[in-house]
Amino acid sequence: MGIKVDGDFNALIVGLTQEGQRVMKNASRRMAQEAERIRTLAIDYAPVDTHGIEESIKIERYQAPAFGSRVEFYVYVDGGHIAADGTPVGEYAYYQHEGLVRMKGGGWGYNWHPGPATLEKMASLGVFCGPKFLERAADERESEIEESIFNAIKDS
Secondary structure, eight states: OOOOOSSOHHHHHHHHHHHHHHHHHHHHHHHHHHHHHHHHHHHHHSOOOSSOHHHHEEEEEEEOTTTTOOEEEEEEEOTTOBOTTSOBOHHHHHHHHHTOEEOTTSSEESOOOOOHHHHHHHHHHTSOOSTTHHHHHHHHHHHHHHHHHHHHHHTO
């Protein structure tokens, strides 16, 4: 990054602003790529069922209104998503993510086990599909994210 200072202070301010915008754009682009990687892993790790958990995993971008200086990406399960069978994903996805199952006497308990389609998916992908699919995806990428974003900023 080279900026020539020739006594025109306004030009210096514009130059720094333009550099800042390029850095922000590159960092934001890299953050979006990392969010997509987490989403892809979460889909891989999600159990397969008839209630559309895989399709309900979304990414939301949020930019703070203050000069556009803060960008955040959220990978989440859209609880309002309606599965192909007409079932809302919401509560079901939460219980699946937490590893809870409906108990015979009513209520929910920790006795999660994969169904046939999930077992088939696990064999096909060679990964565990089931509870904590979002957390496991984020944890897997955590160490690479900081370096990836740092490199995007450094290369700006």
